[in-house]
Amino acid sequence: MKLNLYRTNSLSRQVVSLMSGCIIIFIAGTGILFYQLQSLHAEYLHKRQSIVEKQLLAEEILDQYHTVFLTMPASDVLDKDGLKDEAIQVEASLRKKIEEFRAIANSKEDRFISDKLETFSDDYFGGIQISAQISDFRGLIKSYLNNLADKRDENVKNLTKEQSILQGVFVGFVLFFLFICLFIVRSIIRNIGKPLADFSVAANEIAAGREAVISVNENRKDELGVLSVAFKKMLASVQDKEQELMAHNEELLAQQDELQAQQNELQVTLGIIRDNEQKLTRRNELINGISSTLDKNEVLNSIVVNMSNIISADRGMIALVHEDSSSSFGISENGVKQFRNNIDSGLNYRLLKEKKPFTIKREQLDAEKGYHENTNYSYDLYLPVLSTFQEVDAIMVFSRYGTPFTDQEVEECETLAKQISTSLDKIKLYEQTEGNRRLNQDILNTIKEGIQLIDQDGKVVQVNQPFCDIFKTGSTPEQIIDLPWEKWSAGMSGQMEGDGFSRSLDEAFQHLEATNHEQRSFTFKKKETNQVIKVYFEALRYREEGFGTILVYRDITKEYEVDQMKSEFVSTVSHELRTPLASVLGFAELMLNKPLKPERQIKYLQTIYNEAKRLTALINDFLDVQKMESGKQMYEKKYVDILPILQKVIEHLEINTEHHDIQLQVETTDLIILGDRIKIEQAFTNLLSNSIKYSPDGGKIVVRVCSRNDRLSVDIEDEGLGIPKESLPHLFQKFYRVDNSDRRRIGGTGLGLAIVDEIIKSHGGEVTVVSHYGHGSTFTISLPRVAQKEMGSSHDRQSMKLSYEIMVIEDDINLAELLKYELMDSGFHVNYFNSGRKAFQELKNSPPDAIVLDILLEEGEMDGWGILRELKISADLKEIPVFISTALDEREKGLSLGANDYLVKPYKPSQLSKVIMHTLLSTRKKGQILIPHSCNEGDQV
Structure with a gap:
């Protein structure tokens, strides 16, 4: 139970x-x-x-x-x-x-x-x-x-x-089981589904306002029985509430009449509020229009349109007094021009003087009447826009037909004019700032190195165009500014080899926290272009607080390649130098330790002599390259006949070869050039030596002299190995050698053709090559010709004496005498001092044309560094060239203080004369030396 x-x-x-x-x-x-x-x-x-x-x-x-x-x-x-x-x-x-x-x-x-x-x-x-x-x-x-x-x-x-x-x-x-399941489902529907359906019908009847009968047995003990009892109670409660609502409804009908009267009053108030809302909306549109942009024309157009809407003007115009900028509403172009032409006269003049708004009533013109025939009036409002200094920056004029402007409207317009003035001042300040920014950006863009400034959070503050060019961003500096650290650093790291770039960037960014201002740097290499970039970075501080970091990106690819080639050169030249040295040492040891016959001794001595000449040529090539890189190569140019030079070179080279037939073909009579005989001879020697060296099987070598396009051309054609096509663009680079199995047995340093190219370019010429791989090459030297009449006057110019005054400051008497005689032999006037203080006093009284300065002078005296600093801060003496001659190897310091050259002892005295002559002729300090018109700047005559 x-x-x-x-x-x-x-x-x-x-x-x-x-x-x-x-x-x-x-x-x-x-x-x-x-x-x-x-x-x-x-x-x-x-x-x-x-x-x-x-x-x-x-x-x-x-x-x-x-x-x-x-x-x-x-x-x-x-x-x-x-x-x-x-x-x-x-x-x-x-x-x-x-x-x-x-x-x-x-x-x-x-x-x-x-x-x-x-x-x-x-x-x-x-x-x-x-x-x-x-x-x-x-x-x-x-x-x-x-x-x-x-x-x-x-x-x-x-x-x-x-x-x-x-x-x-x-x-x-x-x-049988399915039949039992069907019986159970039927029982559930009968006991649960049907009562629920009855409840749904009763609920709909109640909602429709009709009486409802609930047939569910209240004696059921389950949820439906409980729901039946609750439903009947709810029905009784609803009927009671309905009676109460009927009573309330009658009261509401009485109150409705009262509300209708209040609604009429609210309609009037709402109309006033809507008018005020419309005015506020128009004022907000004006404020948004003048504050949402810094474009002057957009602001002026927004002002005249929104002001016309606020005061319901039919026409309007605003014009800047000190600039040719204006905007109008409902006015023709001729009207605008007329207003601009008379901006300082008439009613505008009154506004400029009084600086207060005023209104004018006038009869409408025929163009303003339209189809109206009777007399109508137009009311004009003149408003000044005052700057911070109470000067009239702009004039606003608005016209309204038929309705005058009230005093309240004029006061409101005057208030709006103050806001307009603030906006125009802001635009002026922006234009000035933008102009300064563009000027700074243009200055940064002219710098060859890439410059990047980041703040303490790593965000880009400023970059220049070379930075964008180095990293091939495809963007302008404006598009890179404000990029966060993660984005720009990741983009740059993706272009670099390895992960060292990211670590170096992190170090540069953390450098902000350093207390010193030491400049640091790191180097990286790009993947695709193989560019080598050196980055200098330094922390910036403002008022003792960290502001950011500046990074300077310098492309040192050429310097890097030169260093690489120098490394290869050291490897090559070590082999080239050791070979002749081994022969010299070996044969010298034989002659010292063994008794030899006279003919054997002569043979060994000849071998030693030949190897020493070979060694000397290698060293001279290396020294020539060093001079060319430092810009100290001197050329003593004179008018020379090129034919004897070629004949001499051919004669010397024919002695050393038996398998080559060297032929000289002259096809012109204009054989005079302006050049350095020794250097021109060196260039032809290098080219002919290459033709012989790279024709191991012998053959004919033709040297052809002819005229092409008013220039003297010399072709050197051989039948040798030829040059691969891919090597031609690099042929005249320093230390470059063609990598080919046929050339492995042929020695060389890769400097010969680079020296030839430098010599010929310094003479105003050029070297070109045409080669068929396996069938020989043709090198062509093209030089400017010299007319015969120029030669006649050149001898007079060469006969003129130099009158440069040179001051030598040196505490070593013997070295000072040696330098003095060397400089005097070169045509200079020399004054010698061993005391730095006395020399500086003489400098003030009688400045020389150049100074040879020793750093280590007598103890207690003014040393060379002090003299150099005093010279460079003196307005009268700072232009005098200074050549440091010292045993201290501090070249960078000397050049940074302003020295023209830095010679470390010991050196040849003739080198000092050439350097001084080259500098003085380049600067043309004296007017006595006349340089021929066809000479290059810096050439000695």
């Missing part, structure tokens, strides 16, 4: 109990059927195993009897002693199997066969003649085996039949 009450008190428990019963029935029925199926299968296996065992034993017994029948007939078994023992063994085996068969015989037929087998064995092994019974015995066993096979097949058929019966029972059980 308690269980039934527990179930009926809840709908969910009712549904759960019904579903649980279904599940239990389904599980029980399924379990019973599964047990029957397993039992049937086990019985089938047992019967089959019994039949199979009987078959096997019967077949084995029959097979042994067949063997006995063939090998041991019954008569022989009794007669022969040997077969008797074997028969006993066979008999024992057969009787054992017959006993096994009798043990599993479970049917009448099985026991009959067992008896037959035992009787037959007794007769056969007992010596009875049973030859006629053997055939019957075989037939009996075979018949028995066939019966066993039939029983096995019948067992399979019985199993199949019983399985089909069980499957039918299972299908019936499933249908």
Whole structure:
């Protein structure tokens, strides 16, 4: 009873109990059927195993009897002693199997066969003649085996039949279970669904205002019974509330009349508020228009349009007084021009003087009347826009037809004019700032190095255009500014080799926290272009606080390549220098340690001499390259005939070769050039030596002199190895050598052609090459020709004496005398001082043209650094060239303080003369030296 009450008190428990019963029935029925199926299968296996065992034993017994029948007939078994023992063994085996068969015989037929087998064995092994019974015995066993096979097949058929019966029972059980489920669902719908539908109908009736009848039994103990009771109570409550609402409705109708009267008053107030709102909206549009942009024309246009809307003007205009900028509304272009032309006269003049707004009433013009024929009036409002300094920056004029401007409107317009003035001042300040920014950006863009300024958070503050060009960003500096650290650093790191760039950037960024201002740097290499970039970075501070970091990106690819080539050169030149040195040392050692015949000594001395000349040529090439890189190469140019130079070079080179035929072809008579005879000879020697060296199999070499395009050209054509096409662009680079297996056995430093190119360019010419790989090359030197009339006047210019005054400040008397005589031999006037203080006093009284300055002077005296500093801060003496001659190797310091050159002792005195001459002629300090028109700047005549 308690269980039934527990179930009926809840709908969910009712549904759960019904579903649980279904599940239990389904599980029980399924379990019973599964047990029957397993039992049937086990019985089938047992019967089959019994039949199979009987078959096997019967077949084995029959097979042994067949063997006995063939090998041991019954008569022989009794007669022969040997077969008797074997028969006993066979008999024992057969009787054992017959006993096994009798043990599993479970049917009448099985026991009959067992008896037959035992009787037959007794007769056969007992010596009875049973030859006629053997055939019957075989037939009996075979018949028995066939019966066993039939029983096995019948067992399979019985199993199949019983399985089909069980499957039918299972299908019936499933249908029975579905019927029970349908009954349960119907019961749920009847007990739960129908009452819920009744509740829905009753709710709709109540909502429609009709009476509703609830047919649910209130005595139910479940949720529907409780809901029925609550629903009836709610219905009674709703009916009571309805009566109360009817009473309230009558009161509301009385109050509605009162509200209608108040609404009329609110409509009037709302109209006033809307007018004020419209005015505020227009004023906000004006404020937004003048504050949302810094473009002057947009601001002026926004002012005149929004002001016209605020005061309901039909026409309007604003014009800047000190600039040719204006904007208008409803005015033609001619009217605007007329206003601009008379901005300082008429009513505008009154406004500029009084600086206060005023209104004018006037009769409308015919163009303003339209189709009206009577007299109409227009009212004009003049408004000044005053700057911070109370000067009139702009004039505003607005016209309104038919309605005058009130004093309140004029005051409001005057207030708005002050806001407009603030906006115009802001635009002026922006334009000035933008102009300064553009000027600064233009200045930064002219700098060759890339410049980047980042703040303490790593955000880009400023960059220049070379920075964008170095990193190929495809952007302008304006697009890069304000980029955060993560974005711009990642973009740059992706272009670099390795991850060292990111670490170096982090270090540069952290450098902000450093207390010193030491400049730091790091170097990186780009992936695609192989550019080598050196970055200098330094922390910036403002008022003792960190402001940011400035990074300078300098492309040092050329310097890096030169260093790489120098490294390769050191490797190459070490080999080239060691070879002749080995010969010199080897033959010298032989001559010192062994007695030699005179002819052998001469041969060894000649070898030493030749190797020493070769070594000297290598060293001279290296020194020439150093001079060319430092810009100190001196050229003593004179008017020379090129033909004797070529003949001399060919004559010297023909001695050293037997396999080459050098031919000189002259096709012009204009053979005079302005140049340095020794350097021109060196250039031709290098080219001809290359032609011989790179023609290992000999052949003809043609030197052709001719005129092309008013220039003197010299072609040197050989039949040698030729030059690969990809090597031609790099042929004249310093230390470059063609990488080819045919040239590995040919020595060289890669400097010869670079020296030729430098010499010829310094003479105003050029060197070109045409080559067919494997068939020879043609090098062409093109030089400017000199007219004969220029030659005649050149000798007079060369005969003029130099009159430069040189001051030598040196505390070593012997070295000072040596320098003095060397400079005097070069045509200079020399004054010598061993005291720095006395020399500086003489400098003030009589400034020389150049100064040779030692750093280490007498102790207690003014040293060279002090003299150099005093010279460079003096307005009268700072232009005097200073050449430092000292034993201290502090070249960078000397050049940074303003020295023109820095010579470290010991050096050749003639080198000092050449450097001074080159500098003085380049600066043209004196007017006595006249340089020929065809000379390059810096050439000595």
